[in-house]
Amino acid sequence: GDSVTQMEGPVTLSEEAFLTINCTYTATGYPSLFWYVQYPGEGLQLLLKATKADDKGSNKGFEATYRKETTSFHLEKGSVQVSDSAVYFCALSGGSNYKLTFGKGTLLTVNP
Amino acid sequence: DTAVSQTPKYLVTQMGNDKSIKCEQNLGHDTMYWYKQDSKKFLKIMFSYNNKELIINETVPNRFSPKSPDKAHLNLHINSLELGDSAVYFCASSQERGGGKTQYFGPGTRLLVL
Numbered sequence: 530g531d532s533v534t535q536m537e538g539p540v541t542l543s544e545e546a547f548l549t550i551n552c553t554y555t556a557t558g559y560p561s562l563f564w565y566v567q568y569p570g571e572g573l574q575l576l577l578k579a580t581k582a583d584d585k586g587s588n589k590g591f592e593a594t595y596r597k598e599t600t601s602f603h604l605e606k607g608s609v610q611v612s613d614s615a616v617y618f619c620a621l622s623g624g625s626n627y628k629l630t631f632g633k634g635t636l637l638t639v640n641p
Numbered sequence: 642d643t644a645v646s647q648t649p650k651y652l653v654t655q656m657g658n659d660k661s662i663k664c665e666q667n668l669g670h671d672t673m674y675w676y677k678q679d680s681k682k683f684l685k686i687m688f689s690y691n692n693k694e695l696i697i698n699e700t701v702p703n704r705f706s707p708k709s710p711d712k713a714h715l716n717l718h719i720n721s722l723e724l725g726d727s728a729v730y731f732c733a734s735s736q737e738r739g740g741g742k743t744q745y746f747g748p749g750t751r752l753l754v755l
Contacts, residue, residue, distance in 0.1 A: 573733075616682055631684040634684075
């Protein structure tokens with residue numbers, strides 16, 4: 530079945546540091562890929578998505594590129610802020626299987 | 642102008658009780674979902690309805706019963722609550738089926754079974 534593996538946290542960075550959170554997936558067909566963010570005590574918000582190979586999703590300074598050859602969708606940000614502290618989830622949704630399959634989440638803490 | 646809303650936000654109850662969680666979306670979407678987030682933050686689909694028809698029913702105890710009175714509402718009823726049901730339950734919605742469709746999540750209902 531479909532699965533998503535993302536780097537285990539927690540990740541702790543200083544403000545303005547570079548962020549990478551790795552995400553790889555296993556799926557049949559050509560899934561759509563998502564990054565969701567969950568701020569403390571809140572629900573999930575879509576951060577960015579990509580629906581086909583080589584697409585780059587971007588939002589709020591975050592980027593991720595759909596790499597079919599490496600089955601990856603790594604999240605990056607060039608300069609993190611304290612307000613980026615949250616749990617980040619990589620997810621996929623494949624073809625007619627429209628449920629979201631999530632990775633285990635990565636807790637990011639950014640210190641001033 | 643809340644897009645996906647859930648009530649209640651917090652629910653504390655005793656083992657063996659029956660409780661319901663309500664979800665409403667005002668986005669005009671035709672597909673709704675229930676997800677469970679455990680204490681380790683892991684998220685897993687439970688159910689999905691499309692136009693009031695059940696289309697996903699994962700391996701969930703039959704003590705959990707979803708009900709969709711119309712496209713804008715998907716409620717979750719839980720019978721005979723157990724300690725292991727303690728979790729955060731998220732409702733979500735999307736426009737149509739399809740892998741690329743963005744799902745919009747509610748704020749969650751934090752259920753604690755004592």
